[in-house]
Amino acid sequence: METWVWLLAYLLGFALLQLYLYRYFIRSTSTDSRERTTPLSEGSGRSISATNDDPDEDLVACENCGAYNESHPMYSFCRECGERLS
Structure with missing residues (x-):
C-alpha cells in the first residue's frame, strides 16, 4: 500500500509541475505579443x-x-x- 501512495503523490506532483510550466510559458508568450503591439519607448x-x-x-x-x-x-x-x- 505504501508504494501506491508514493506513486499517486509523484503523479499528482508531476501534473502540478506541468500545469505550472504551461501557465508560465503561456503568460510570457502573451506578454511578448502585447509588447510588440505597443510603440517603442x-x-x-x-x-x-x-x-x-x-x-x-x-x-x-x-x-x-x-x-x-x-x-x-x-x-x-x-x-x-x-x-x-x-
Whole structure:
C-alpha cells in the first residue's frame, strides 16, 4: 500500500509541475505579443537613437516596433523584436 501512495503523490506532483510550466510559458508568450503591439519607448537602451553623433551611419526603422537599426548587409533582423527588416 505504501508504494501506491508514493506513486499517486509523484503523479499528482508531476501534473502540478506541468500545469505550472504551461501557465508560465503561456503568460510570457502573451506578454511578448502585447509588447510588440505597443510603440517603442524612448528610454530603450538597446535601440539606436535617431540623433546619433555619426551622420554617415545609415539607420533603418523597423516596420513592426519602430526601433532604429543599423543599415548593414549583415543585419537582417530587428534587434528589438526580431522581425525581418525590409
